[in-house]
Amino acid sequence: MMCLALALSILFALGVFNTEKGNNLSAYVTYAVVFVLTWILSLIVVRSYERHLMGEGYNLYARIMTAGCIEFIVLCTCGYLAKYYFSRGILISAVVLAVFFTMLERWQMRRYLYRNRRRGEFDYATVLVGSPQGMSKMIDQLTSGKGQASGYKPIAICPVMMFPAADGKHHYRTYSSEELVQLNHDNQLDNLFDFPLIPFNSRFAERAQLHGAQTVLITDVLNIDSEMTRAFSLAVEARELELAMSASVAHIAGSNIILRQQSVMPILSASLSQYSLSTRIIKRFMDIVGSLLALIPTCLLIAIFGIAIKLEDGGPIFYAQERVGLYGRPFKIFKLRSMKVNADKLDAQLAAQEGVELGATFKVKEDPRVTKVGKFIRKTSIDEFPQFFNVLKGDMSLVGPRPQRDYEVASYNSLYSTRLLVKPGITGPWQIGGRSNLSPEEAEVLDVNYVENWSVLTDVAILIKTVGAVFHGDGAY
Template sequence: MVTDVINRDSETMKTLALAVEALGMELDIPTSVADIGGSSLCLHNDPTMPVLTAQLPQYFRTTLILKRLFDLLLSLCLVAVASPIMLGVAFLVKRENKGPIIFKQERIGLYGKPFTMYKFRSMRPDAHKAKTLLAKKHNMEDRFIFKLKEDPRVTSIGHFIRRTSLDELQQLFNVIKGDMSLVGPRPALAEEVARYDFLYSSRLLAKPGITGLWQISGRSNLNQAESEFADISYIQDWSLPGDIAILLNTVVVVLRGTGSY
């Protein structure tokens, strides 16, 4: 229970509300303190003061179980359907050069827990070594997301599988393992998470997703503020119908190639 006064626009209150609800707990606050966007508020007649209980129904256990079942069943179906495509991509990646077919990288997941994310490799095997020099050359050392429209590290087949998002098909196995969801915030690197402010760190209250508001809102064309707004909006307002809508919109975005490079 929060009984002290917190300013209406306080990031502390917004972040606390998201964190408490996502962890399956209940947040009680006096009516004079309540200002929690996206929450349903229930009034209780406490003997000493009127109290509002803030609830985010989407974080109820039953809803989370349904989301997990939805992720698991749809991912298994997609793997079965997309297996021939994945075999074809694997062949093309291997034929172009002798590097590994699958790119593995540590990302940060739910509640800050690290996991290994899978993608079809779209860059040269020595791409990581060149990242620091490229970031400095293009004055992008302070960017949360380092991406270049004309990245010299990307292979020929890499350009194609990035534009069509085929490189991300391997992440279906991350969803099956439970590290990711079909829909959620973009899976972040540890170096990015270390720079999050108090409010933006609440994006760690949901599993990262293969797609999400970031992907259907412009992807790499978004600036930092727009990317952060998309992630926080998703955490605060997500629902299963909303996830389905994002998945359907993702098909349109992938066909158009919006913001993919």
């Protein structure tokens, strides 16, 4: 990708606009060697070649953009130290194009990877360790359409029972096949009997390897602070098997973990760097600049479709509704009206009629309240354009969880309520992840994961992916 970017940059700079300049082959060879090597090193530094990263979505693109920033700095430094001054036009355009081309390339590779994983290829053979119920649920998740994208293919199980002992510590033993049959009285554990059983003992890692395992996935039961789990993890990793653990979205996995050796005892502290004052200032600056730039072209579209809305039923063009924002503070959200007047008063009635729950993810696919113009502006997300005024005002951000109403917030559990720790956004992981086609559980995971892991660069990646999601239109209704 860097070679392609460099070739286009040289062609653009010399072959098109400056044809009178002579060609210096040795200079171009030096460009190619230095640019390519430093680009690969930059991608290594941001860990873009790590296992599983290809399936992580916008985090991948954020790392590539970070690599582009590193590449630019490294090239400038190399040129200064070697007294070899690269053409500024070629340097800037090559780095920008390399980032763009690499993102396109990785996007195509992800699509290829997902297609093949649905056919059972490119998977990591995985042994599941945990309670029968936890493993059964995990098997269902990993073999579902979206779960296959993770690349973990169950090949064996290790059902574990935890019980307290006289020494006050937790001990573990393996369920026998007969005990599993007895537990399966309601047939909810049927999927466990499709896999061989590996005992939980000192030879576990050896036997997992004999089954062809590449990964050991702990679903539950094992305490990460127990001596048994520490010994188990050492045995697994010593045989070059990947050790993975199922973690809830509330886990501190997204935090910066620091081990502090205090005089009394070692203390493990966690912090989320994206909530620092400096990062919040950068995000707010992006919101102001982005909303101002977006309002220039969107004002014309707002005017055009505002007239169409007025002509259709004579009602108001804009729709203002109270939503819940940062830290639970209410604010007025602005949208182009896509429903009949006073449609929001029929929410409960429509939910009962359609047999769906009136809660945080309440959506009806064929909503009878949507007008003809409204159907189009919802599909294309034009109805959301007035929200750039909300962003400029500071009630919303360009990127974040979607803003919701009081009754929706009232249905949050303690974990989902963490979405109120960030400003709601015009776009976010929900919009690029499938929108209204997502189940409530999937939407919750995406939103809480954003709260835990957002950064300036992931925001940029989400904004880029939103363009494709809007044109695709999946889940927009």
